[in-house]
Amino acid sequence: MTSPSVVPAPAEAPNALFEFLLRLGDDRLVLGSRLSEWCGHGPILEEDIALSNVSLDLLGQATMFLRLAGEVEGKGRDEDALAYWREVVDFRNCLLVELPKGDFGFTVVRQFLFDVHSVVLMDALSRSSNAEIAAIAAKSLKEVKYHVRHSGDWMLKLGDGTHESHRRAQKAVDDLWRFTPELFAADDIDRAMLAAGVAPDLSALKDQWLSLVRDVCERATLTTPHALPQPSVIRGGRTGAHTEHLGHMLAEFQIVARSHPGATW
Amino acid sequence: MVARLDSPRDAVLAILDGVMDPEVPVLSVRELGIVRDVFVGDDGAVTVTVTPTYSGCPAIRVIEHDIIAAIEAGGFARVSVQTTYAPAWTTDWIAPEAREKLKAYGIAPPSPSLDSGGLVQLMRARPSAQCPYCSSYETEVRSEFGSTACKAVCWCRACLQPFEEFKAI
Numbered sequence: 070m071t072s073p074s075v076v077p078a079p080a081e082a083p084n085a086l087f088e089f090l091l092r093l094g095d096d097r098l099v100l101g102s103r104l105s106e107w108c109g110h111g112p113i114l115e116e117d118i119a120l121s122n123v124s125l126d127l128l129g130q131a132t133m134f135l136r137l138a139g140e141v142e143g144k145g146r147d148e149d150a151l152a153y154w155r156e157v158v159d160f161r162n163c164l165l166v167e168l169p170k171g172d173f174g175f176t177v178v179r180q181f182l183f184d185v186h187s188v189v190l191m192d193a194l195s196r197s198s199n200a201e202i203a204a205i206a207a208k209s210l211k212e213v214k215y216h217v218r219h220s221g222d223w224m225l226k227l228g229d230g231t232h233e234s235h236r237r238a239q240k241a242v243d244d245l246w247r248f249t250p251e252l253f254a255a256d257d258i259d260r261a262m263l264a265a266g267v268a269p270d271l272s273a274l275k276d277q278w279l280s281l282v283r284d285v286c287e288r289a290t291l292t293t294p295h296a297l298p299q300p301s302v303i304r305g306g307r308t309g310a311h312t313e314h315l316g317h318m319l320a321e322f323q324i325v326a327r328s329h330p331g332a333t334w
Numbered sequence: 335m336v337a338r339l340d341s342p343r344d345a346v347l348a349i350l351d352g353v354m355d356p357e358v359p360v361l362s363v364r365e366l367g368i369v370r371d372v373f374v375g376d377d378g379a380v381t382v383t384v385t386p387t388y389s390g391c392p393a394i395r396v397i398e399h400d401i402i403a404a405i406e407a408g409g410f411a412r413v414s415v416q417t418t419y420a421p422a423w424t425t426d427w428i429a430p431e432a433r434e435k436l437k438a439y440g441i442a443p444p445s446p447s448l449d450s451g452g453l454v455q456l457m458r459a460r461p462s463a464q465c466p467y468c469s470s471y472e473t474e475v476r477s478e479f480g481s482t483a484c485k486a487v488c489w490c491r492a493c494l495q496p497f498e499e500f501k502a503i
Contacts (some may be wrong), residue, residue: 115487125388185453
């Protein structure tokens with residue numbers, strides 16, 4: 070038996086796998102919540118149902134990733150604890166997904182940019198060295214292929230539609246483009262995951278994403294900037310530095326769980 | 335050695351044949367392909383392994399509850415359900431007899447889940463669904479997303495009837 074040490078324990082190294090899983094889960098949790106704001110407000114009934122369906126899939130994917138994150142962390146937090154009881158600075162989603170839903174054109178363009186990212190990422194992650202991540206990714210890939218067909222079809226309809234629909238879709242592309250470099254800005258977590266064979270090389274992912282996005286935008290008669298801007302300014306979501314919008318969304322999202330802790334029905 | 339037909343595992347499987355999917359009540363959870371394995375230990379404890387159809391399917395909790403309740407009612411005291419994600423659920427696991435039941439219920443069965451082509455395939459390219467009412471192929475998809483995660487909304491130009499189609503994944 071050893072006597073109690075007066076030397077403080079070394080600071081715990083950040084758990085890269087846990088952080089990585091939070092990013093995957095939080096992107097889907099936050100975008101799923103944003104999409105659910107369309108429920109009852111869609112432009113047509115079919116679209117109302119479609120957006121709610123996509124939202125549901127994203128929340129399901131978030132559940133799988135956050136549940137695994139909780140298991141990896143090993144502190145007894147499940148997916149609900151991570152969703153309802155973390156503060157805004159502890160969320161690891163990219164800024165793109167937390168922006169308010171805007172008009173239908175904004176929602177479609179944001180969804181399309183995210184969906185293409187999701188198909189290339191889930192395709193790559195289905196070959197992850199981590200068997201649990203590979204299984205979740207393979208399952209998610211089937212769903213996001215439907216999502217990207219839906220948002221991609223709308224890109225064509227809006228971009229190559231009326232003068233007004235084209236104007237709004239183009240404005241959304243212009244407004245959202247600057248938020249996309251964050252999706253591919255690799256940091257220490259991403260490098261650790263790449264080295265472990267868990268996650269793909271983000272620069273290769275970016276080329277694949279850019280080519281698919283450009284192809285559809287071109288067919289939709291929408292203009293994309295020549296290059297992605299340097300990710301020096303608009304980033305921070307991965308380390309908890311969010312826009313003012315996320316806190317408001319979480320307040321509404323978390324209030325029932327926090328007002329009635331442990332409630333069941 | 336010949337396996338006894340009335341082994342506990344067979345008994346559990348027979349019980350599961352009577353547990354219907356809450357959203358498509360003409361198919362059992364086995365016909366839908368979401369029951370992946372059944373294990374009965376020497377101590378009589380039953381473990382059922384299921385896989386969700388869609389990751390956000392809100393029926394999965396009800397299905398787990400129904401499975402446990404039915405097996406307990408069949409005389410097994412300790413029943414647990416565990417979830418697996420691999421291999422990912424596919425509509426190809428729905429057997430031909432089950433497809434006929436779907437059609438009779440007014441839901442067009444899923445086409446084969448041909449997973450070909452690129453990651454981004456716009457505009458539905460596959461053959462149109464067969465109308466479950468008049469059997470015409472003169473149909474169109476109104477929305478890839480329907481009343482549940484697993485169904486699309488279609489429209490028959492021949493008999494003017496809207497109908498649902500089980501989405502192929």
